[in-house]
Amino acid sequence: MKKVIMGNHALSYGAMLARSQVIAAYPITPQTQVVELLSEMCADGTLDAKFIKVESEHSAMAACIGASAAGARAFTATSAQGLALMHEMLHWAAGERVPVVMGNVNRAMAPGWTIWADQNDSLSQRDTGWMQYYCASNQEVVDTVLQAFKVSEALSIPSMVILDAFALSHTYEVVDIPEAAKVDAYLPPFRPLYKLTPSDPRAFGGLTSPEHYMELRYKLQKDMEKAPALIEATGREFEKIFGRYLGLVDPYLCEDAEIILVTSGTAGYTARVAVDAMRAAGTKVGNLRIKVFRPFPFEAVRKYTAAAKKIAVVDRNISYGHHGIFSQELKSAVYGHADGKPVFGFIAGLGGRDITPASFKEVVDYAIAHEQPEAEIVWIGAKI
Amino acid sequence: MSKEKKMKLSLPTEELVGSGNLACQGCGATLAMRYFLKALGPKTVLCIPACCWSVIDGPYPYSCLGVPVHHSAFETAASTATGVKAGLQMTGDNETTVVAWGGDGGTFDIGLQALSGAAERNDDIIYVCYDNEAYMNTGIQRSSATPLGAWTTTTPVKFFKDQPKKDIDAIMAAHRIPYQATASISYPEDVYKKAKKAKDVKGTRFLHIYAPCPTGWKSRPEDTIKLGRMVVQNCIFPLFEVEHGEKYTLTMKPANKKPIDDYLKLQGRFRHLKPETIKVMQEAVDHEWTRLLKLCENR
Numbered sequence: 001m002k003k004v005i006m007g008n009h010a011l012s013y014g015a016m017l018a019r020s021q022v023i024a025a026y027p028i029t030p031q032t033q034v035v036e037l038l039s040e041m042c043a044d045g046t047l048d049a050k051f052i053k054v055e056s057e058h059s060a061m062a063a064c065i066g067a068s069a070a071g072a073r074a075f076t077a078t079s080a081q082g083l084a085l086m087h088e089m090l091h092w093a094a095g096e097r098v099p100v101v102m103g104n105v106n107r108a109m110a111p112g113w114t115i116w117a118d119q120n121d122s123l124s125q126r127d128t129g130w131m132q133y134y135c136a137s138n139q140e141v142v143d144t145v146l147q148a149f150k151v152s153e154a155l156s157i158p159s160m161v162i163l164d165a166f167a168l169s170h171t172y173e174v175v176d177i178p179e180a181a182k183v184d185a186y187l188p189p190f191r192p193l194y195k196l197t198p199s200d201p202r203a204f205g206g207l208t209s210p211e212h213y214m215e216l217r218y219k220l221q222k223d224m225e226k227a228p229a230l231i232e233a234t235g236r237e238f239e240k241i242f243g244r245y246l247g248l249v250d251p252y253l254c255e256d257a258e259i260i261l262v263t264s265g266t267a268g269y270t271a272r273v274a275v276d277a278m279r280a281a282g283t284k285v286g287n288l289r290i291k292v293f294r295p296f297p298f299e300a301v302r303k304y305t306a307a308a309k310k311i312a313v314v315d316r317n318i319s320y321g322h323h324g325i326f327s328q329e330l331k332s333a334v335y336g337h338a339d340g341k342p343v344f345g346f347i348a349g350l351g352g353r354d355i356t357p358a359s360f361k362e363v364v365d366y367a368i369a370h371e372q373p374e375a376e377i378v379w380i381g382a383k384i
Numbered sequence: 385m386s387k388e389k390k391m392k393l394s395l396p397t398e399e400l401v402g403s404g405n406l407a408c409q410g411c412g413a414t415l416a417m418r419y420f421l422k423a424l425g426p427k428t429v430l431c432i433p434a435c436c437w438s439v440i441d442g443p444y445p446y447s448c449l450g451v452p453v454h455h456s457a458f459e460t461a462a463s464t465a466t467g468v469k470a471g472l473q474m475t476g477d478n479e480t481t482v483v484a485w486g487g488d489g490g491t492f493d494i495g496l497q498a499l500s501g502a503a504e505r506n507d508d509i510i511y512v513c514y515d516n517e518a519y520m521n522t523g524i525q526r527s528s529a530t531p532l533g534a535w536t537t538t539t540p541v542k543f544f545k546d547q548p549k550k551d552i553d554a555i556m557a558a559h560r561i562p563y564q565a566t567a568s569i570s571y572p573e574d575v576y577k578k579a580k581k582a583k584d585v586k587g588t589r590f591l592h593i594y595a596p597c598p599t600g601w602k603s604r605p606e607d608t609i610k611l612g613r614m615v616v617q618n619c620i621f622p623l624f625e626v627e628h629g630e631k632y633t634l635t636m637k638p639a640n641k642k643p644i645d646d647y648l649k650l651q652g653r654f655r656h657l658k659p660e661t662i663k664v665m666q667e668a669v670d671h672e673w674t675r676l677l678k679l680c681e682n683r
């Protein structure tokens with residue numbers, strides 16, 4: 001069934017279709033509609049779940065962890081300050097290996113108070129052990145929630161499904177809402193290997209000495225390494241049922257491109273408009289949208305950038321004192337594989353400043369004009 | 385023929401706290417768990433935040449407890465327990481009692497927000513605070529449960545704690561939860577009775593169990609039981625219940641209220657106190673005791 005819905009409601013539909021059993025969440029702009037719709041769905045019986053109206057995001061994640069450890073499918077959603085408040089519990093969820101799925105609306109961090117998009121909130125959680133999916137359309141949001149549960153439960157690793165504030169969270173698009181029966185076939189009920197149950201009393205997360213800790217983390221990394229192949233496999237499985245493939249990256253005209261624009265989130269679709277225009281004017285440019293950030297899709301990135309002469313990464317985020325974060329990651333992915341091919345790092349759109357087709361034109365013009373970047377960071381659209 | 389006399393056991397013999405745990409000698413917190421679980425039985429899940437009990441339980445992959453344990457972050461005992469309860473219910477287990485089991489620091493201080501949230505929602509959990517009156521796991525730092533006058537490593541004798549203990553029981557009563565009680569490990573039958581009672585109530589239940597800590601109080605391990613008794617008899621830690629935040633019941637009225645001096649003398653943490661300070665402390669105890677008696681009469 002096709003519906004015109006906002007990005008936030010796409011998250012709610014995803015959580016509902018996944019038959020989430022416990023939802024614990026706290027409101028924050030621009031995420032609020034996610035939890036509003038879910039509480040309505042729980043109230044009117046559309047969704048048979050317990051909705052715990054916690055007093056903070058920290059408690060939201062703690063409750064999701066508890067619910068998941070008890071064997072229930074758990075979902076939450078947050079943004080920016082809420083995600084930062086959860087930080088300790090993000091490590092906890094991954095360390096405990098509970099497959100919680102969370103929606104995060106990318107919003108810049110305060111101060112100054114802001115509600116507009118950038119990616120520093122979720123990218124600051126890079127090393128917590130969560131998988132991260134950056135979406136570019138409302139359809140992708142619904143679909144990815146379902147895939148995220150499937151992959152998370154197979155690997156016992158939590159997932160974050162991420163969408164840009166307003167550019168996606170509040171944008172209405174046509175979404176083909178997957179049919180419940182088909183979703184049930186794709187995503188069977190959650191059946192964990194171990195759970196909190198008096199019939200099999202076990203201690204979860206007890207004091208762990210140097211004799212054991214390292215192996216537990218090794219196993220987390222090993223399972224994370226299985227994720228790229230599993231994401232592709234579950235993406236193909238999804239395509240068979242629903243006709244839409246969900247991959248690690250989303251390439252656009254990369255095969256013969258001399259310059260590859262690397263983007264993530266909604267900026268990826270803006271980039272395509274720019275790519276079309278520049279192609280029409282004779283510039284051989286392509287776009288590689290990175291959908292999955294953790295695990296990082298090394299192979300796919302190398303494959304789609306292999307033929308290009310230059311790589312231009314546009315980051316809506318920054319690691320202060322270093323580069324844009326996707327640009328760092330790109331460099332590490334192509335290091336030793338790129339034969340000195342330059343990686344240009346651009347920063348644009350912090351705190352919700354628009355990233356337009358003109359921004360991408362500026363990026364590509366710079367890359368054409370320079371053999372190598374003149375600075376570690378080239379700022380786009382900043383009043384400097 | 386002589387009549388055979390058999391001692392009647394006042395507590396079940398079943399043990400859910402095993403030997404080989406990592407408690408110090410004379411640990412009150414361990415006794416609290418032992419009596420509590422005798423009442424709760426095996427159909428229980430424990431959520432234990434950072435505290436001595438996260439160590440006492442034993443290192444991975446061991447556990448001294450006969451019930452499932454979820455070790456939880458320091459400030460999340462209540463919120464994790466709420467999640468576990470919801471998770472169990474949604475997977476068809478409506479019977480198991482979910483318990484948040486935290487120390488005074490995890491309850492009075494860092495976990496108070498989550499506890500207040502759970503209590504306000506009246507989530508169906510039992511929250512137990514075993515109170516050893518300081519952060520013992522990290523080496524005896526003051527908490528807001530540390531009593532006036534006490535030494536800790538962050539309230540050295542020259543600057544001993546000069547604020548009274550936070551009144552957590554009043555805070556919980558203000559949430560109008562269906563059942564709450566204080567208890568002391570030196571009255572095992574009372575701990576047992578209150579735990580049983582809590583088990584049969586729905587909604588948020590709160591047990592505040594006094595648990596002496598020889599290591600942190602600089603007392604002798606063999607005095608643990610004595611201290612737990614004295615603190616009730618001198619009315620520093622009266623035993624009472626509150627239902628729905630209003631109905632106060634004294635569950636143990638000391639025959640003759642003792643002065644606090646002897647109790648203080650058994651603990652190194654009070655050794656530095658001058659008579660004038662002890663006098664102020666005694667007045668505060670008398671004041672609080674009178675207040676409690678009034679609450680129990682006015683019910």
Ligand SMILES: Cc1ncc(C[n+]2csc(CCOP(=O)(O)OP(=O)(O)O)c2C)c(N)n1
Nearest residue numbers: 434435436458487488489490518519520521
């Ligand atoms: C967020 C956070 N801050 C600090 C700590 C360190 N910490 C662990 S246990 C503890 C004190 C616990 O005190 P209490 O709750 O009274 O329990 P007790 O150790 O006395 O049994 C502290 C400060 C922690 N684990 N997590």
Ligand SMILES: [Mg+2]
Nearest residue numbers: 487488518519
């Ligand atoms: Mg303590």
